[in-house]
Amino acid sequence: SQQGEEDPQALSIQEGENATMNCSYKTSINNLQWYRQNSGRGLVHLILIRSNEREKHSGRLRVTLDTSKKSSSLLITASRAADTASYFCATDEGGGTSYGKLTFGQGTILTVHP
């Protein structure tokens, strides 16, 4: 079952603009991650934020986590055409080791126009 719900489902912006996508989840978590997928290929890990963290940065990426609202956001600053992809949040459920099981959101399709 899909735990995460993401919005918007699709986002279209111009190069240089910022892109923000949001993710909500239902159960307690150990970590929340964001992955990127280019056109039906494999997923690439972008960033991981632990349940006891509120914000994390990596290059042009900023992730926030609000465990009280069970939500996270991914901000991509100064977007580039190469950022065009689908973005997924993924959670591993709290209470123990997930053993390779991540629960993914439905994803946000980001299109960055040059």
Add this chain to the structure above:
Amino acid sequence: KAGVTQTPRYLIKTRGQQVTLSCSPISGHRSVSWYQQTPGQGLQFLFEYFSETQRNKGNFPGRFSGRQFSNSRSEMNVSTLELGDSALYLCASSFFGANVLTFGAGSRLTVL
């Protein structure tokens, strides 16, 4: 180092047939997970193997099975294929099975 390798990349089968997909994890990674991705259901966890043992399983029928070999390479098999099995099957590896997964490029299965 080499990434996660999945073979074949594309395949076409007909209903009722069976298919075997292969995954070679990153060297040193002992955990291999499998996911199914479809437009309707999104990304869904199939199962995870570590040291040749299945440690976790998703909610899929028994037609979906897998195994892992002593060199950590893994295969998944789908028997009696149905049209709804058409999907991108993704394999991912990690050192122990938690946290960050490294995905392969996927095997795209079309069932006619």
